[in-house]
Amino acid sequence: MTKHLSLLLIMFMPAMLFGQDVFMTKLKDKTCSCVTDYVASVESPDREVLQTALRDCLMAVANQNEKELQQYIKKQKIEAREVGQRAGAELAKECKALASLGNVDPDAKRKYEEAQSYLQAGEYGKAQSVFTELLAAYPASALYFNDRGVSRENIGDTWGALADYRRAIDLDATFAMAHYNLGNLLYKQEYYKDALPLLRKSIVLNPKDEDFWVVTLKTFYQLGEYDSVQHYALRALAVDPKNVGAHNYQGLVLYQQEDYKGAMVHFRKTIELDPTYITGWQNVSSTYEVLEENDKAVSEYKRYLKEVDKENAAIKESLADLLFKLQKWDEAEPLYHQLIKGGEDVLALQNQVGRIYLVKKDFRKANQWYEKLLKQSPEDPALLFNRITAMVEVGEAQKALPLANQLLELQPKDAANFDVRASVWEKLNNPEKALEDLEASIRLYPQDAKVYVRKGDILRASGKTADACNAYRMALSWDQEAGTKALADHCK
Numbered sequence: 031m032t033k034h035l036s037l038l039l040i041m042f043m044p045a046m047l048f049g050q051d052v053f054m055t056k057l058k059d060k061t062c063s064c065v066t067d068y069v070a071s072v073e074s075p076d077r078e079v080l081q082t083a084l085r086d087c088l089m090a091v092a093n094q095n096e097k098e099l100q101q102y103i104k105k106q107k108i109e110a111r112e113v114g115q116r117a118g119a120e121l122a123k124e125c126k127a128l129a130s131l132g133n134v135d136p137d138a139k140r141k142y143e144e145a146q147s148y149l150q151a152g153e154y155g156k157a158q159s160v161f162t163e164l165l166a167a168y169p170a171s172a173l174y175f176n177d178r179g180v181s182r183e184n185i186g187d188t189w190g191a192l193a194d195y196r197r198a199i200d201l202d203a204t205f206a207m208a209h210y211n212l213g214n215l216l217y218k219q220e221y222y223k224d225a226l227p228l229l230r231k232s233i234v235l236n237p238k239d240e241d242f243w244v245v246t247l248k249t250f251y252q253l254g255e256y257d258s259v260q261h262y263a264l265r266a267l268a269v270d271p272k273n274v275g276a277h278n279y280q281g282l283v284l285y286q287q288e289d290y291k292g293a294m295v296h297f298r299k300t301i302e303l304d305p306t307y308i309t310g311w312q313n314v315s316s317t318y319e320v321l322e323e324n325d326k327a328v329s330e331y332k333r334y335l336k337e338v339d340k341e342n343a344a345i346k347e348s349l350a351d352l353l354f355k356l357q358k359w360d361e362a363e364p365l366y367h368q369l370i371k372g373g374e375d376v377l378a379l380q381n382q383v384g385r386i387y388l389v390k391k392d393f394r395k396a397n398q399w400y401e402k403l404l405k406q407s408p409e410d411p412a413l414l415f416n417r418i419t420a421m422v423e424v425g426e427a428q429k430a431l432p433l434a435n436q437l438l439e440l441q442p443k444d445a446a447n448f449d450v451r452a453s454v455w456e457k458l459n460n461p462e463k464a465l466e467d468l469e470a471s472i473r474l475y476p477q478d479a480k481v482y483v484r485k486g487d488i489l490r491a492s493g494k495t496a497d498a499c500n501a502y503r504m505a506l507s508w509d510q511e512a513g514t515k516a517l518a519d520h521c522k
Contacts, residue, residue: 138164142174149181157181172202176211183215191215206235206242214245222252237269244275256283274304281313290317305337308344315348324356343372350382359386377407384416393423411441418450427457445475452484461488479509483516490520 141160148157161178165171179194195212198205213228229246236242243266250258260283266276281296294317300310311334318327331349335342346365353362366383370376380403387396400417407413414437421430434451441447448471455464468485471478486501499521506513 138167145177145181149177152184154181154184158185170201172198172205172208175201176205176208179208179211183211188215188219204235206232206239209235210239210242210245213249217245217249217252220252222249225249226253240266240270240273240275243269243273244279247275247279251279251282256286259283272303274300274307274310277303278307278309278313285313285317285320290321293317306339308334308342311338311345312348315352319352324352327352328356341372343369347379354382354386357389359390362386377403377410377413381412381416384413384420388416388419391423393420396420397424397426409436409440411437411444411447414440415447415450418454422450422453422457425457427454430454431458443474445471445478445481448474449478449481449484456488461492464488477508479505479507479512482508483512486516486520495521 141164145157145160145164148154148160158178158181161174161181164174165178168174175194176198179191179198182188182194183191192212192215195208195215198208199212202208209228210232213225213232216222216225216228226246226249229242229249232239232242233246243262247259247262247266250256250262259279263276263280263283266273267280270276277296277299281293281300284290284293284296294314297310297313297317300307301314304310311330315327315330318324318330328349331345331352334345335349339345346369350362350365350369353359353365363383363386366379366386370379370383380399384396384399384403387393387399397417397420400413400420403413404410404417414433418430418433418437421427421433431451431454434447434454437447438451448467452464452467452471455461455467465485465488468481468488471481472485475481482501482505486498486505489495489501490498499517502513502516502521504513505516
């Protein structure tokens with residue numbers, strides 16, 4: 031092995047062995063150990079193996095010594111193609127992986143490529159099996175542990191993935207991607223404080239990866255550390271002014287601080303840099319909403335659907351919900367129907383259509399609509415509540431009573447459910463039962479002015495004017511307008 035190694039080094043880089051300049055000493059220190067480790071598991075390395083080792087290890091240090099390396103290459107008349115075209119972090123990672131894993135073994139290389147193809151195809155179970163085989167042969171492989179962690183994470187084996195990422199870091203404390211993967215998985219599990227030091231370390235190891243910055247920003251944001259979000263966003267933008275995620279989180283912090291115009295600058299920058307960035311469009315529109323410029327908010331969503339992706343479900347739903355909020359029912363309804371046909375969260379969307387029928391007072395259609403939905407999901411509280419509301423209005427209070435009882439069995443601590451059953455008792459001419467349910471509603475949520483008004487109306491209809499006026503006065507405590515009107519109309 032020593033003979034072959036020396037021969038190759040002499041052929042390609044005589045100055046590496048015999049030159050005395052400082053750069054070559056530094057370069058030799060960084061490459062020789064890499065080359066030695068690279069071929070350590072091969073009893074009789076051939077020329078191609080050694081050439082590959084030398085090329086990769088040279089390029090692994092190219093980032094730190096680019097100018098000197100180019101001068102050296104020129105001096106030695108080594109063509110750029112002879113040391114490869116790929117420089118930077120990827121080759122550094124490849125070199126380290128090959129050096130520490132014995133990946134020069136043709137069978138290991140084939141298996142690794144096979145495992146990677148499984149990962150890319152989403153066949154994570156198969157990928158895990160291959161990585162496990164590789165780790166049996168090369169148990170000191172940080173790369174294999176990291177990549178097996180990726181496969182385990184994607185099949186839902188969270189604890190296995192955590193263990194693999196931690197092992198990868200133990201084997202190679204400079205492995206940026208392993209730090210990121212472990213931090214990101216902890217973030218997903220909502221262990222934000224545990225995730226943070228790992229994510230910050232990933233940035234130190236590789237400050238050019240946009241994802242590392244973005245997940246770190248997300249973590250600071252979840253922890254409510256907005257000063258740190260701003261600080262890291264500025265650092266990220268100093269590294270790369272086109273970092274979309276950094277602009278987004280800078281905007282979110284300004285939004286939290288009620289600097290809506292400042293936030294808008296960053297949100298607009300996100301969609302300028304990446305017109306397909308859905309979150310950016312949603313944030314721009316949300317900022318227009320808080321600025322009470324709703325027409326502009328609607329316009330932005332429509333512009334996305336016209337100029338970027340007319341079939342995007344997330345933007346359609348955001349637009350539909352905004353139109354619903356603005357009481358533009360006729361514009362919102364067809365969008366919900368389009369989304370229902372697309373199969374995206376169908377039940378929730380169908381409920382929104384039913385709510386449109388209710389607010390438009392098309393109670394017959396609402397009743398039919400919710401009857402159909404309840405066959406799909408007979409114990410959904412939102413569907414039950416809305417169908418009861420519709421049935422009361424179309425004169426089916428008696429049929430609505432068992433549904434109201436069922437709703438309260440499902441959610442006995444929801445004040446609104448007592449309120450809606452009270453409306454059933456009213457239609458059934460049972461004011462005593464209605465008052466009992468309204469009192470129960472008030473105990474659970476005493477701030478609802480309309481419940482006091484309804485209570486007052488029932489008492490007044492029963493001839494209890496003084497008690498009714500007291501109820502209206504209670505409404506006044508929570509809603510000045512509602513209480514004042516009730517008192518003015520009935521307690522002169």
